[in-house]
Amino acid sequence: MLNTATTQQATTRFRNICIFGAGAIGGALAARFAASPALAGSTISAIARGAHLRAIRENGLHLHAPGKTEPLIAKFAATDTVADLPPQDLVIVTLKGHQLSAASADIARLLKRDGRVVMIQNGIPWWYFHGDTASGLEGRQIEALDPGGLIWQRIGPERVIGGVIYQGAQMIEPGHIRLTSTGLLHLGEPSGTLPPALTEIADLFKASGWTIKPTDRIRDELWLKLLGNAALNPISALTRARINEIVDGPLESLVRTIMIETKTVAERLGCHVNSTIDQRLEHTRTLGGAKTSMLQDLEQGRSMEIMPLTRAITQLARMADVPTPTNDMLLLLISQLDQSMAQARADTA
Template identity: 90%
Template sequence: MEHAAQDTDISAQFRSICIFGAGAIGGALAARLAASPALAGSTVSAIARGAHLQAIRKNGLHLHEPDKTGPLIARFAATDTAADLPPQDLVIVTLKGHQLTSASADIARLLKPDGRVVMIQNGIPWWYFHGDTASGLEGRQIEALDPGGLIWQRIGPERVIGGVIYQGAQMIEPGHIRLTSGGLLHLGEPSGGLSPALTKIAGLFEASGWAIKTTGRIRDELWLKLLGNAALNPISALTRARIGEIVDGPLEPLVRTIMIETKTVAERLGCHVESTIDQRLEHTRTLGSAKTSMLQDLEQGRLMEIMPLTRAITQLARMADVPTPANDMLLLLISQLDQSMAQARADKA
């Protein structure tokens, strides 16, 4: 009876939930939320696009999970037009950093006046210095991540709950997502408080099958994951190598140097990165032959996520007066590759 009462409370708190960006991670979140008995009284919807959207509409979203005999098949409202949906109690955004500016007006329109937005993103987020009392830079905005401050103005950093997810996920075909390793989601208020809203949203994710950790230091978790992403993503795109090939080959010293520089920036800004560099490298080795998200984007002709994973580190390093020569060189190289790929796409058009 106690569990049933808890489920009813969760459903009452979140009558309407939208996942904005139902790709691999977003689709997995949407599927589990839509299938959760705890949310039987709520409406779950998603913003998707292209063939993936059509497949979800026709046959539902098939989520293939480890050690399960068959997929979880979830059905929920899906659209590529945010205006099709009413205002939401909760919007969960899983877009990449460079996609946020163009989507920010739609995200803002989807939120009820008292609605909250969970931003699950790799790298340094646009809201990073909101409520940050440790760095001495509280309230600063990062132009490269939020040109013209449009996201800050439209959504408002006070609405944000930050998210850092460890979950291997791949879209194997439209409407089908496979989960691999991981499954842990860290959630935290940018201001550091363990608010009632944070507790309720954590309960929502837990009720739909996710392992959750709430934290008063979400920036620590951002930097911990960024140690790997800062090095592996651009190096993999430049070399077309998989993770294991990078950390177990001649590029390992470069990976180590980039991690050291990144950790130094984090600590100068008042964050505590729990893992040592050796521990982080050892964790990275467990990922084996996996491809980074940046390499996958490159192979599929999509824009690469350079701003939050690479350029933002160099910008925050300047603010913190930390030299980052390896990160600076990596930024030059990956930016040139990005320009070359953009030119190639333009020549084909």
């Protein structure tokens, strides 16, 4: 077992908390949780990989926040092997959607029998139709997001609290993460209830410095963020353009069309996207010259997050009987690029 030192006084029944995937967002969560006096008595740990893991173990995680001259340096248990950790009351998963199936067995092993899991993810999640009474498709599973239903079987959607985060974050080097905004996190159960566990988990995030909004309509928040991600991520990967270059140039009309199609699917499935397309475009412009996560993955030679951000929209569109010709074409193009990059990686291996 790792030597997971604890603080002085427990303030929550969630005594063992693991952040699964300590990249930019996950690392920021782990650092703030570990440094929070309000989590006295809790043991904070994280699953990380490679050079980033080694840096955290040797020197702690350095979190560079806006307006701060010095980083927050947080020490916590970090490992790449779930067997090193005891059973967890709460697992916070920050992996991308296409990484979840392979990790699902390890996530399930970490959880106590009555443990909860917060899934912070962009796009359509594997649990989307669990407890969904608005769409008429309650309980349906989405094969593309969860091949063979492995995540559904291993983790169980009834244990999930969904998360939608707005937080600019970048790993500037192993062990160092920079935040570019104050951040906002929406939390909600798929069933639309607001149970005590959700309130308590939200309070944990608040106590560690996050702005939290619990909601009984988490799917609305998923689609609101997806309006931008569905358009900007694949377009940026295909063109290598930054966000401001996309929305302030001739590609703006393409972005608008993708947003319209995406919003139509959401509304046909019973969701209420509380924003007009013009409002969403204006919000997007505030992101300036940032690179999307898909473009960053492409530049670093990693597989791209196509399933939850693009393919899932086309699949849900078929279920809702909504035509999405622009999203369909975008899916073909970005899938071909991803396959070409995968082949290039294989050729150089």
